[in-house]
Amino acid sequence: MNKYKHILLLTAVLAVCASACKKNLEEEPLEQLSPDYVWDTQDSAGVNASxxxxxxxxxxxAGANRIFSASSSENGSDFLDAATDDAVSSSPFVTPVELIATGIGITPFRNAEGGSFGTDIWAANYRGIRKANIFMANIDKVPLAGTLPNGTRLRSAWKAEARFLRALFYFELVKRWGGVPIVGDEVKQITDDVLLPRNSYAECVQYIVSECDAVKDSLRLDPIDNINFGRVTRGTAMALKARMLLYAASTLYNGGNIGTSGPERLVAGYENEDRNRWKLAADAAADIVQxxxxSLQADMVNTFIVANNKEVIFARNNGRGTDIEKANGPIxxxxxxxxxxxxxPTQELVEAFPMKNGKPITDPTSGYNPTSPYTNRDPRLDSTxxxxxxxxxxxxxxxYEGGRHKPGGSKTQTKTSYYLRKFMGHFRNQSTYAPHPRNFVMFRYAEVLLNYAEAQNEFNGPDNNVYDALYALRKRAGISAGAANNYGIPQNLTKEQMREIIRNERRVELAFEEHRYWDIRRWKIAGxxxxxxxxxxxxxxxxxSGSIDGTKVIVLQPRFLEPKMYLYPIAQNELDKNKNLIQNPGW
Known part of the structure; x- marks a missing residue:
């Protein structure tokens, strides 16, 4: 049996659909239906194909609290960000996310990401790729009627959605493992020879980028209507392209590979550095702006609790509820x-937020008062x-120790004197929680501006375009423009100085959105x-009243992150099944 035996089983694609689809589902479960029924040549509405x-x-x-133990939900349910310097798990038990953070053992580092992907990320993404291939191979049998406002036939749009999702699954693989096998369009059968070697990192990047370019003009245009919210759009494809190019230009992959020579170096990144990769990333982000x-939401909280708004480019539609509050809110x-x-959240993250005047709290002229540390801070602190x-x-x-929301004892509670607030509703003056959209925003306009600022600064230094992107973000945040109208960002910065400001801006703006974990790796600073x-x-x-008498205490002493952990290891059982695979450097 080859390495894709868990991907090639023919039962994969016709699983029971998501609960949102069940209202119109026929009485017989999809997994028991024949292909002729699913790809109905008389179904102009494409009911089953949809x-x-x-x-x-x-x-x-799915985002949010998706990191959990397959054996016990009580022993997990954490944000991926709790594997970074932004947060720790409050659980009194050792959780999978803590094992990821401290690098204890190969298996947790590789497989402990739960949620919709289950416990084997490699297999799950290839399962998604296979489903997309099956859909694209069969949808032309369905006489799907209708066109989009841009003139694209609905069937072509559906095929483009599946093709984009396939590219997204490859991105999920590449950002963990580097170069991976590209299986192509053909739907392989269990008897086919699919003992494929790993494609190089460069080939994988080119494939993902070219797929995004190929489908963008066949997708729905932005802004998307409320009925189709959650579907892939042209902006979604452009946003994935921009993110892929940003990652590819970053230190870990752009000639800074952890591999030493030969094939392992090529799967870990580009063989040599090329600063023009930053320009490609900047141009891709600029295309979205243009x-x-x-645009940026006036209220940052609403970015995440108003389902369809102009800042969200693409989100996984998780419906309405109070799951985030129930999982992360204070006791x-x-x-x-x-x-x-x-x-x-950690003290390190709290201290990363500047003052309302835009100056870091370490600046003696910032006005920071350690006995009133949350006064006149960047308003994003209150939203996060x-x-x-x-x-x-x-x-x-x-x-405070013994306080209502940190009473001590064995009950799970904050370890740092801080609780998560981001993604929750407007509950400052409410007595209880009420359902609201709880979608996982995968791409939003604020990230596009940050991607552009980073790539443009690395390619051309801190020009006016870089400053303007950061000004827009800080203005929306509520930071004061100041007499110089510079939102606390000094003029005439060097590239290196601006780099640190941009990185910190990403940290506070994108906190808990699953960026920090990958950012500190692609920047090669996680070690x-x-x-x-x-x-x-x-x-x-x-x-x-109102003063804080606090002492910093260590809540986690991370172990040294070995350089090999910048990339995930390929599971030994995959290597055993396919001798054409090579392991990642150091594993």
């Missing part, structure tokens, strides 16, 4: 208002983190960061 397409969408990562259809409230307290004294559920958060302990705050209750 359910197969929807099934491909379910393979997209569409003129996306200490009555009934359904009490949260699971799963996520503890709940801290001592913040208003929530019609009360003020008490995370250095892993040597530093992470901190929380131990707060004493003060007699003076």
């Amino acid at each position: 359910k197969v397409l929807n099934e491909i969408y379910t393979e997209i990562p 569409l003129g259809v996306f 200490g409230f009555a009934g359904e208002a009490t949260g699971g307290s799963r996520t503890s 983190i709940l801290y001592a004294g913040a208003r929530w559920l019609n009360t003020f958060i008490e995370t 250095e960061l892993a040597k530093k302990p992470l901190h929380g705050l131990r707060i004493k209750r003060s007699e003076v």
